[in-house]
Amino acid sequence: MIDLEAVLSLRAVATQGSVVAAATSMGYTPSAVSQQVKRLERETGIALLERAGRGVILTEAGTRLVVASTPILADLERLRADLQLTAGADDRVVGEIRVAAFSTVVRGLVIPVLSGLAERHPDLSLPLRESEPWETIALVASGQRDLGIVHRWGGVALAMPDHLVSTPLFTDVADVILHRDHPLAGHTELRPEELAGETWVATFEATICRQWLRRLFDGVPNAPRIVHESMEFQNHLEFARTGRAVALVPRLGRGDIGEDLVAIPTAAPASTRDVLAVHRRSQEDSPALRTALDAFVEHAQAM
DSSP states (O other): OOOHHHHHHHHHHHHHSSHHHHHHHHTOOHHHHHHHHHHHHHHHTSOOEEEETTEEEEOHHHHHHHHHHHHHHHHHHHHHHHHHHHHTTTSOOOEEOOEEEOHHHIIIIIHHHHHHHHHHOTTEEOOEEEOOHHHHHHHHHTTSOSEEEEEEETTOOOOOOTTEEEEEEEEEEEEEEEETTSTTTTOSSBOGGGGTTOEEEEOOTTSHHHHHHHHHTTTSTTOOEEEEEOSOHHHHHHHHHHTSOBEEEESTTTOOOOTTEEEEEBOSSOOEEEEEEEEEGGGTTOHHHHHHHHHHHHHHHHO
């Protein structure tokens, strides 16, 4: 019999592009993922991965197995939803919804929602994993997470597979953070050309936030000049507090910036990001998923 857990590992390799990335996304070691795929190859008697340079790619048979397993896993997901409906016939919500979300929304939205759900529905488990939006989309699409919270900046693309459903939650605004003594600190809004000569602290190159910062300066020569890199927005605030850099920091989860900093929105373009919840279409009838999603929507509207 084909091991479904091993199939999920193979799907993760296909989605993430490598055994190492698949292991990271699933919370396993690369050795564990390799062993699962090898076990699957022994069960089927067919090679499912092959070497390509220093990495691996799926063979034709491996690709067919991943494609063919998709409706089977979707059927199992619908069966799980039916079982949850039966188990929750007495109005209890039972089951597990695995959540993935980006860091600032974890602080600003996810933790309060999970805390409230734990009190109202003690039989509902909601394990959380922090991940960037692109990774979250891949995790939900491949079945490794059930509900994802992602953000989409302006014109920065965030590809959404057809079998995923997105639900808008709210729109977040990012402000330029400056020291109060900065020459631009008295402005009510800032345009990219006014910020062209500044030294910036930003997130890493691969992040959507960094891509938006670069998009903000489209058409402005030699900007932005990014000198410092950190994934923690709190560190960005501390850099700005020294007066040695400016930062673009979302309001979500930012907290009080203190009296020595000012926060000024950008104009032409405005720096906004849409925050969305995503789940697989096959989960539509899951009471556990619906309960969690409704809680996120309700809390987001209250914000």
